[in-house]
Amino acid sequence: DVGYGKTEVAIRAAFKVVQEGKQVAVLVPTTVLAQQHFDTFRKRMAAFPVTIEMLSRFRSPREQKLILERLQSGAVDILVGTHRLLSKDVQFHNLGMVVVDEEQRFGVRHKERLKQLRSDVDSLTLTATPIPRTLHMAMAGLRDLSIIDTPPEDRVPIKTYVVPFDENLVREAILREINRGGQVYVVHNRVQSIYSFASRLQELVPEAGFIVGHGQLDEKDLERVMLQFFEGEADVLVCTTIIESGLDIPRANTIIIDDATNYGLAQLYQLRGRVGRSTQRAYAYLLYHPGKRITGDAQQRLEAIQEATELGAGFRIAMRDLEIRGTGNLLGPEQAGHIGAVGFDLYTRLLAQAVEERKAEQTRMLKNEMRRQRSQGVQQTEQLRRAAATMLPSGAPSDGGPITPIQLVTLDLPLTAYLPTDYISDDTLRLRVYQKLAQAATTQDILYLRAELRDRFGPIPEPAEHLLLWLQFKVLAQRAGVPSIATSEDEITIRLPSNGFIDRAALQRQFNDGSVRIGPQFARVNRRVVGPEWAATVRSILETLGRPT
Structure with a gap:
């Protein structure tokens, strides 16, 4: 948040990069802030052999030329600057990381220009109020998101x-x-x-x-x-x-x-x-x-x-901005604006699938490299093992095999499902828990999340239990290939998978009390017959459909 110490995080990250022999670019939106960061970085690193320079209009053309020559030769470790850093004459010797401060002040083209300098450059974005596009990219898993929640000591609200x-x-x-x-x-x-x-x-x-x-x-x-x-x-x-x-x-x-x-x-x-x-x-x-x-x-x-x-209201402000302005276009330069409501859920799921596939691809590459080193008799490095572990996505095949496509499921269930504010009162924390729940990919994940909720926040209220049940149905439906579950006053209708063999007669025999009718396309659960046990019946059908034949 504003004044929470983001600059200190950037200073420490930059210091570690410089210790590895690489250069750091710190991009800021104004000359005034560039001067302030330049002074802060120099003061914090005064005891170390780190060369820090600044490019902005506070520097004369002669000074700028000298700095650029030293930058290209590798004599400058950290360069702080405004949009001037994006000019074609700015050439780094060995750029390792780009820090973008006050990210909401820059356009997409500015940030992409920095990425073009090196394909393997690390990127650290600092902002108290991320623009809708960036916030949604983080929520979707395209970027790692880290939030500093703790204010400095003795800080009081404005x-x-x-x-x-x-x-x-x-x-x-x-x-x-x-x-x-x-x-x-x-x-x-x-x-x-x-x-x-x-x-x-x-x-x-x-x-x-x-x-x-x-x-x-x-x-x-x-x-x-x-x-x-x-x-x-x-x-x-x-x-x-x-x-x-x-x-x-x-x-x-x-x-x-x-x-x-x-x-x-x-x-x-x-x-x-x-x-x-x-x-x-x-x-x-x-x-x-x-x-x-x-x-x-x-x-x-x-x-x-x-x-x-x-x-710490900055994250809530960003979420409100996301509501007012929309998410923007992740595939184009618009940083705000509403994507058409039709197809948005499918789009988000396809995006999540693409992220998982990319992670799995990186995992496969690392595993192949380790096998190659092993065959040459070279000892695996701890760094390589750690990288493989961190890149393996949740639910990804351990052998780096293909990712199962994410099944789009539409659920309409007779449940009031949410996290009550009197259960988790903090907005940011509640949002984090929602994000964690949305990422649950297996029934085991949901069991762990239930235990975590009980441990952290106490006995789980009914709406939260309903949310966990809803997630369980979603996971089971995805595994079974069920595209939708709909609810009416009298029955719950489960659309059966269109691909794969289903033994409808055996499924019907499982429910011979008249509570379930199995047709060519649908399984219909009679709510009047099953009463409050409808959830157990639906779960049983989904588990049966999900078993390998």
Whole structure:
């Protein structure tokens, strides 16, 4: 989340890569953040022989040329930079890892350009609010997802107010902050009117010292402005969204965002995250102009940001963004937007199958390499064995054989199945459990998950038990090749597999009490006859169909 220590993770990962003799590229969206990361990396690695350089417009053309020459020769270990890193003249000697900070600020083409530099480059993405496309890729298994849940010690939530623009409120907010020795950000995202807006604020609060910063300033002027504010020479920084990305000034603990309806949800969350980075209580004021029309989406964004005030709300914000904007297109450049509802479930399953097949292919390659080494009398390395173990997907054949295609199953069961909020109250944790349940591929997986739920959260409530039962039916139906199970008032209809031999007569003899009718295409369970035992009957049919003939 915002201010949770993502940069520290990047520093440690970069250090390990450099120790292996490779180079690291750190891509950031703004020159201000590039300078901050450059200073942080150098400070943390000062005791080690690691050469760190920066490419941004804060560097002169002569300095940039020298850095590029040293980079190509391998004399530079870590290069921090803005989009300048994506230029064709930037050539690495031996690139090992790319770190993309504030990932939501980059387009797909920017990130793909970095991947093209080397096919075997590792990628570490840092963001408090992943864009819908990236979040869905992680949920689908295309990317590994790691969440830092623990806030820094003594961190307190930011008080957030969504209020109409009021000069008295603005004056009071600024004075309250500077009277306790703090500093204030005022975000006004129109360069054309930013100076007149700053003059208006100066008249409103003559006691405070104001400076103005925006992206169209000359690089030296922008550097000077940011340095002045960082060193406490001004009380209020009137700026554009140039401060949005990762800026870390612990003394600044009030932010006022003018015309907040014009910003995206992740943008508002990132801007608010510039304050509250110390033990002091921080304040965020999201101002809107009453006479201006507010769209439905803008209203939803303001409501979401006001609701998500607890520590660690970034992941929830990203999930809300996913709901409002859609998942985007995993196969194209769109990072948001709704995929047509028809076929989406099938698409997701095909994607999961492709991921499993790719993992199995990597496993086969590693096993073949180990066999080759064994035949040559070369001892297997521990590293190779570990890699094989981590790449073997759950449910994959141990011999690296072909993956069984994922059977699309449609289930309509008389069950109310979910994880109640009073059972798992934390949104992020509940989402993780749902993700884990969705990945269950065998009945054994479901038994383990039931034991884990009971152990971690106590006795399992009925809706959660229903969810486990629903998953069990899904797994059994997939194994049996059953495409669908439908429910009506009187019966439960199981569509029989279209391929393979089914001994319908033997199946009918198993249920000679009239509770089940076996036809050419369907098995129909009479709910009036079986009553509450319908689940056991359906399970019995699926298990029989799933047995090898």
